[in-house]
Amino acid sequence: MNTRIAEGIAQAARTAVEGALWAPSIHNTQPWSFGVSGDEICLRADPDRKLRVSDPAGRQMTISCGAALLNVRIALQALGYEPQMRRFPDPERPLLLATVRVRPGREPGEHTRLLHAEIERRRTHRSGFTALPVPDPLVDTLVTEAAAEGGHLMPIRSETSARVLAALTGAAQDVQSQDRLFVLELMRWARPPGSSRRDGVPAAGYPTDPRRTYPQHFAPRDYARGHEWGMAPDERVSASTGLVALLTTAGDDREDWLRAGEALQRMLLHASAYGLSVAFHTQALEMPELREFIRRHLCSGEAPQMIMRLGFVIDESESVRRAASDVMD
Structure with missing residues (x-):
């Protein structure tokens, strides 16, 4: 060479x-x-x-x-x-x-x-969406994109199933918000306004006063913890839930997790290309008993790796990243 x-x-x-x-x-x-x-x-x-x-x-x-x-x-x-x-x-x-x-x-x-x-x-979204529905052909393409990497994207079309996922997310959020160790861990990654750090969730990355989403409300993470952090809610957004979806894999070992990340990112990039944003809700998947419940009753036995909502927004939130020199040798 x-x-x-x-x-x-x-x-x-x-x-x-x-x-x-x-x-x-x-x-x-x-x-x-x-x-x-x-x-x-x-x-x-x-x-x-x-x-x-x-x-x-x-x-x-x-x-x-x-x-x-x-x-x-x-x-x-x-x-x-x-x-x-x-x-x-x-x-x-x-x-x-x-x-x-x-x-x-x-x-x-x-x-x-x-x-x-x-x-x-691409940006992670942390609030509601406009009322504009996600077109079915786009959803089908996202399913194909995830499958190309070994993942299974499951759009939740049943209102009952979406309501169950929302309830489990709320329950997990309530339990975690009362657990001192969970709270301290979350606080480590919450960035106050003006922070110069290039990791964690910046204060401008979520709304100050999250509006309830309809028809199902998925509890957001509480990064502010009582502080008046965040961005003003966008009144142009209708606070729609958007399309609820699960990303699953047939197995549940480390290689399945790695492939799940590849599948997730491929569908996220394709979604972003068509103006579609995605919000993540992983609280219930962080509690083994709730994750097992979701696997048995909502995933046909497959391993749930991600709970998400998909929809359209007007303005996207901010994000920060570390420099390449901080992660590369």
Whole structure:
């Protein structure tokens, strides 16, 4: 390999990692680190950013890293390279989630360019949606996008099932808000106005006074904890629930979690390209007994990995990310 080609591959690897930083993560913990050596990218979980109270097994941490892995793959393909990936390549190194080798590829297709353009544009939503319904053809496409990565996106069409998920979310939120350890862990990732930190949920990332959503209300996280933080609610938004959906996988081991993150991010990027925003509600999935209830009664035995609402908004919330130098060696 000549020097020019090697330098191009090394630069592509660094660019791909920069794109990975924009992946969604639980409480914007950004629980990943990357190693770049020549033509190889290593994705590692960062245990210091793991939620030890609400995510002791590291399921949500691994899903977050899976979303970052999908960004790496899309970024490389958009640059004309082919990612050769191995998930969990070394059983002796459990924090090493994947390696990606950068190989010469081909000119990216239109769909790859579409997804790549949304990597830095996509945002997590934390309130209600407009009354504009999500078109069925778009929902069908999102189901296909998730399936391409081994995930199963289940739109919840039954009002009864949506009401059950909303009730379980509210119950979990109430229980967690009374648990001192849960509260302290959440506070660690809540950023006050003016904070210079580049992780966690900024005060401008959620409304000051969350309006109830209709027809079902999904309890939001309480990042402000009694402070007057947040952004003013947008009166142009009708506070619609939007379309409720579940992301599931057939299995429930670490590889399933990683693939769930890849499936989630692929459908999120496609949704963003068509102006669709997504709100996450993982409280019930952080309580084993409620997660098992959802698996048995709402997921046909598959493992629930994410509860979400999809809809259209007018203005999107802010987000922050760490610098590449903070996560890459």
